[in-house]
């Protein structure tokens with residue numbers, strides 16, 4: 403499902419059969435209702451074929467697999483021609499960095515006026531900004547539960563532990579209601595009323 407070497411997720415595509423997308427190509431995420439262990443998220447993603455498709459991703463794949471905290475990632479070691487697991491090694495490295503105060507993902511919570519560490523399961527909506535260089539992401543704060551809109555680089559989302567030093571934040575309090583949030587999200591993203599905020603979590 404998640405490939406740590408290419409940092410991509412594999413999803414079905416009606417045109418290509420299968421496609422690989424990075425987190426920044428996700429468009430919408432919501433947790434499926436009901437008791438699932440682990441929780442299951444329904445996502446919509448922008449596919450290379452030009453359409454958006456739905457897909458399902460488990461909470462483990464969404465938040466932990468990019469950190470190597472599942473040990474089913476394997477690769478062919480060219481020196482020994484053997485299939486070896488890199489999961490344990492990646493996971494250990496991630497754990498060390500988190501203990502040292504580095505966070506794999508972070509965002510700026512506007513209602514709280516402070517940066518917060520997050521995981522991808524906190525993403526709600528994503529869209530390329532009109533200039534096409536950055537990505538607008540609506541994040542549900544794990545602490546206060548409110549939604550903020552940040553403008554970030556693709557690497558900020560796709561590469562764990564790559565945190566932009568400065569990101570765009572829109573000064574707008576989003577509604578709880580999903581449909582209203584979607585409309586507000588689009589309107590704010592196109593208004594370009596972003597303020598820069600520094601993301602240092604120390």
Ligand SMILES: [Zn+2]
Pocket residue numbers: 415416417418421449450451452453455
């Ligand atoms: Zn497709």
Ligand SMILES: [Zn+2]
Pocket residue numbers: 511513514518543544545546547548
């Ligand atoms: Zn918050």
